[in-house]
Amino acid sequence: MATRSKPAPQPAESKPAKGVRVRPVPAVTRSIAILRLLGEHKQPLTLKTVAEALHLVPSTCLHILRVLVAEDLVTLDPGTKRYALGTGMISLARSVLEGGGFTQLVQPVLDRLAAQFGVTAMGVEITARQTVMVLALSRSSQPFRVHTDVGSQFDTLVSATGRLIAAYSGETWPSLKEKFAQVVWDKSPTFTGWKKEVELTRSRGWSLDRDNFMAGITVVAVPVFAPGGRLVHTLVVVGLSSQMGAAVVQQLAQVMQREAADLARLLGGS
Incomplete structure (x- = not known):
């Protein structure tokens, strides 16, 4: 293991543990996919780019992005209408690393x-x-x-x-x-x-x-x-x-x- 990190894959249902039944929750899966996509890119992305990359209906993608912005997990630049990961992600990561x-x-x-x-x-x-x-x-x-x-x-x-x-x-x-x-x-x-x-x-x-x-x-x-x-x-x-x-x-x-x-x-x- 050294310098080649693996890009996050496109959204897909994780294989559940044997004997555990996991019901799909599309909104959650799509939210996580959006966060991973934004994390992969150095530059903020437009709604169109996010929706096309994840094969989402633009209106559905917009609703999810608005919720993520409200929770400080994603930021929106009003001038460029581009989305990027927000500071709320830092708090979550810190909780994991210091927990x-x-x-x-x-x-x-x-x-x-x-x-x-x-x-x-x-x-x-x-x-x-x-x-x-x-x-x-x-x-x-x-x-x-x-x-x-x-x-x-x-x-x-x-x-x-x-x-x-x-x-x-x-x-x-x-x-x-x-x-x-x-x-x-x-x-x-x-x-x-x-x-x-x-x-x-x-x-x-x-x-x-x-x-x-x-x-x-x-x-x-x-x-x-x-x-x-x-x-x-x-x-x-x-x-x-x-x-x-x-x-x-x-x-x-x-x-x-x-x-x-x-x-x-x-x-x-x-």
Whole structure:
């Protein structure tokens, strides 16, 4: 995992958890789609642009935008009639980041990893939308730093975290092969080679991506299991491949596994 974040997908119903029936609520789904669309673009958008991008009836889109503006989640420039995300989104994001739980507990862990090994360290969540999101990070004091931001999203099976997801998801190989084919790599591994790495990940409890997602970059990831043994979070470190030989990676993985086990216990997992 490094700098290539994944654009938010077009609105679609999320797959509910097994045994849970979720009734579609179009207004909610469309509101969230509008917020995601505005978040993807650097420049404010017109009503027409938003409606066309999301295949919405303009009048319906306008009604939703007016509600979002009233709630300070979206702003409207009266002069240009363009919409952008509002400051209300900052308050919501701050509530998530400062609300305790994994994000709060993982930060000192990331700081220790970054300082000890001279890497960029990240706390990652596997979202219900089947993307990988950076919740917290710590950068080293080294001249080289991998640039990413809190809130960046990536393909589910990408890089080292992707191998963890494949190892612990319980999905069939045919299903994983379809998803694997959609991942964008700098140097794509073969599916056969990637499958062997996933099996190795399952046996040793940590994963490695060396130069696949991004040339010259090595990524190590370990799982942080939630109650019931679910894989919801991972610890990820990123560094230059030239500085992360086999011995360093092995030592790093062992330290990360100890930290992940402590985090899991604090979070009530295993």
